[in-house]
Each structure stands twice: as C-alpha cells, then as structure tokens.
Amino acid sequence: MRDTGVVTWGELIAHGETQASVRRAVADETLVRLRRGWYARSDADARVVEAVRRGGVLSCVSALRYRGIWVPGRSDDVHARAGTSRDRTGRFCSQHGRPESVTGPVDEIPIALRHAARCLDAEGLVVVCDSIVNRKHFTPDDLASILGDTPVAVRALLGRCDGSAQSGTESMVRLRLRARNIPVRTQVVIPRVGIVDMVVGDRLIIETDGERYHSGLERYTEDRRRDREAARLGYITLRLTYADVVELWERTEEIILEIVRRRRHRWPRHNQHR
Known part of the structure; x- marks a missing residue:
C-alpha cells in the first residue's frame, strides 16, 4: 500500500519509538505534529497532511483520486471527513447514514465513494464508478452494496455504469x-x-x-x-x-x-x- 507519510502516535510506538524519540524527531523537524496524536514525515503527501491538520482524514473525491480512481473536476481541492463525530462546521464531507470510525489517514474506496456520492453530480458519480470497476477494485454488485444506504436515485445511477470505459x-x-x-x-x-x-x-x-x-x-x-x-x-x-x-x-x-x-x-x- 502506498505510504502517505502520515502516522499516528500509536503507530510510532508500535514501531519502537518512545515519547523521548518522538520529541527529538519533532525538535529536529524530521516529524511534524499535525494535531494531537497525528504526525507527518517531511516527505508526507501534502493533501493528506492538510486533511489531518484540518482535523479529519483524506476522503471523498480526494481519497478516490489518491487511490488511482479517475475523478472529474479540480484536483487541488482537498476533501476530508471528520470521523465518527458529527460535523457542524461545514468543513468536512459526509455520507448518507451514520459516520464511520477512522482507520487511517486516507479512506479506503468504499467509505470515500459513499462520501463522494454527496459531492459529485450524477455524471461524476457514474464516471467514478466506471473507473472503480474498470480497475477491478470492485464489481457492479459490490458497488450496489457499498452504496446501499444512499437514496434510490443515487443507486439507480449504477445502471448507467460501464466498467469497460478506459478513461x-x-x-x-x-x-x-x-x-x-x-x-x-x-x-x-x-x-x-x-x-x-x-x-x-x-x-x-x-x-x-x-x-x-x-x-x-x-x-x-x-x-x-x-x-x-x-x-x-x-x-x-x-x-x-x-x-x-x-x-x-x-x-x-x-x-x-x-x-x-x-x-x-x-x-x-x-x-x-x-
């Protein structure tokens, strides 16, 4: 899996770091503290750094693009989600249904897609689903399950998908x-x-x-x-x-x-x- 360069305190400790060594790394700028419990190396992905520093994790269309999915629109906007807490600031993307816990600095495709379903228009969502199927990440049936909690109009768009599309x-x-x-x-x-x-x-x-x-x-x-x-x-x-x-x-x-x-x-x- 691609290394984002962003790690949690727990991951640092699990890899043998100590409180003292982490402090030294922050002092000599080989590690940057993004927020409580989250750190970034100097080579960390800038989009992931921004999402975590903002208080969330990279998600929605940004996480899909990060994972190699063809996403329409601008690539410089950073989409993030806040995790299990309800966002009342409007700074984060959300999905239909209950928020999900954070498992890493970049969401996996299923969670990212559920968030993208609220950010993309109908054409954009079909384009993304085409790309997911074409790259063999998931089948059309898988996508129907992943988007099971979305409105009927969203799920109906899957009938317009064609995973043979090359771009x-x-x-x-x-x-x-x-x-x-x-x-x-x-x-x-x-x-x-x-x-x-x-x-x-x-x-x-x-x-x-x-x-x-x-x-x-x-x-x-x-x-x-x-x-x-x-x-x-x-x-x-x-x-x-x-x-x-x-x-x-x-x-x-x-x-x-x-x-x-x-x-x-x-x-x-x-x-x-x-």
Missing part, C-alpha cells in the same frame, strides 16, 4: 450522447483497426485521448495507423482530447450532432450490407 473522458462522452438518445456502442472491435472507444451509429468512431494517455511517438504513430485503416474501411474518426471533452464540450458536441443530423454516422445505402 473518464470516454465515460463522459458516452453519458452525454446517450442522454441525447444518440446510439453509442462502447469498446467496439473493428477488424484491422482493433478496439475503439465508441462507435456512434454505424461508422462514426470516437476516440477519447485522456489527459495522461496516447502520449509518446509510438502511441501517436499507432493511433494514426488505426485512423488510416478505419478511413479505408469507410469509417469517420473523431479523436477528442481531454480539453475537447472537459473544457470545450459545447463546441465538440455540436460537431457530433451535425454529423448525426446529416446522417453521416450511418452507412450510405450502397454500403448497408456491412
């Missing part, structure tokens, strides 16, 4: 197009091309290049080979960047809608045997 941007495009009743197939195998993120209608391929994906000369070259092969077979390919989906969606959506309105996403009549 959050892919999930976002799928959800937005289906919300407009545009037919979308995901992770489609096309001979001589390979697996593509989405196919709209018959022949409009949409590839979503996530923020950290499709970089490097080798990947770039292979993507262009696939695009050429798809064109030879009669497909139209739209390759969307992270910014196209997250920051410029209105413009991007209009391009897709124009292709659909002109029925260019369907095979011409002479190709309907495909």
Whole structure:
C-alpha cells in the first residue's frame, strides 16, 4: 500500500519509538505534529497532511483520486471527513447514514465513494464508478452494496455504469450522447483497426485521448495507423482530447450532432450490407 507519510502516535510506538524519540524527531523537524496524536514525515503527501491538520482524514473525491480512481473536476481541492463525530462546521464531507470510525489517514474506496456520492453530480458519480470497476477494485454488485444506504436515485445511477470505459473522458462522452438518445456502442472491435472507444451509429468512431494517455511517438504513430485503416474501411474518426471533452464540450458536441443530423454516422445505402 502506498505510504502517505502520515502516522499516528500509536503507530510510532508500535514501531519502537518512545515519547523521548518522538520529541527529538519533532525538535529536529524530521516529524511534524499535525494535531494531537497525528504526525507527518517531511516527505508526507501534502493533501493528506492538510486533511489531518484540518482535523479529519483524506476522503471523498480526494481519497478516490489518491487511490488511482479517475475523478472529474479540480484536483487541488482537498476533501476530508471528520470521523465518527458529527460535523457542524461545514468543513468536512459526509455520507448518507451514520459516520464511520477512522482507520487511517486516507479512506479506503468504499467509505470515500459513499462520501463522494454527496459531492459529485450524477455524471461524476457514474464516471467514478466506471473507473472503480474498470480497475477491478470492485464489481457492479459490490458497488450496489457499498452504496446501499444512499437514496434510490443515487443507486439507480449504477445502471448507467460501464466498467469497460478506459478513461473518464470516454465515460463522459458516452453519458452525454446517450442522454441525447444518440446510439453509442462502447469498446467496439473493428477488424484491422482493433478496439475503439465508441462507435456512434454505424461508422462514426470516437476516440477519447485522456489527459495522461496516447502520449509518446509510438502511441501517436499507432493511433494514426488505426485512423488510416478505419478511413479505408469507410469509417469517420473523431479523436477528442481531454480539453475537447472537459473544457470545450459545447463546441465538440455540436460537431457530433451535425454529423448525426446529416446522417453521416450511418452507412450510405450502397454500403448497408456491412
């Protein structure tokens, strides 16, 4: 498990430290006292330090992002929870149902997800659940159990999840197009091309290049080979960047809608045997 660099007094003692050695470590700044019973090494994760110093632990979308889950929105906000005590300050995230005890400086995925269910909008929660399933942390049935105490409307969102999605941007495009009743197939195998993120209608391929994906000369070259092969077979390919989906969606959506309105996403009549 990834080391956060934040430890409790009990953990220090269990690893052989004494009250005197902890005091010396604080004095020479190899340890920083965050609050009563909690300490951080000089290499500790800054997000975890802030959450603990604030009086809680890293949770909600921040804990999910920390654990490698694709989370939409800003990454610089720190989400924390206060533990079993009820928060009346508004500084902490909360979950549906009773608060849970703290087991470490960063919440595990189930607790973090239950808190994120109150912070994320519907699209954001589906995107996160797609990522959790895709990374094989939990199955859809597991997620239904984890979110068992959430309102019916929240649990119903699990029916829109697709764990085959390779990135959050892919999930976002799928959800937005289906919300407009545009037919979308995901992770489609096309001979001589390979697996593509989405196919709209018959022949409009949409590839979503996530923020950290499709970089490097080798990947770039292979993507262009696939695009050429798809064109030879009669497909139209739209390759969307992270910014196209997250920051410029209105413009991007209009391009897709124009292709659909002109029925260019369907095979011409002479190709309907495909």
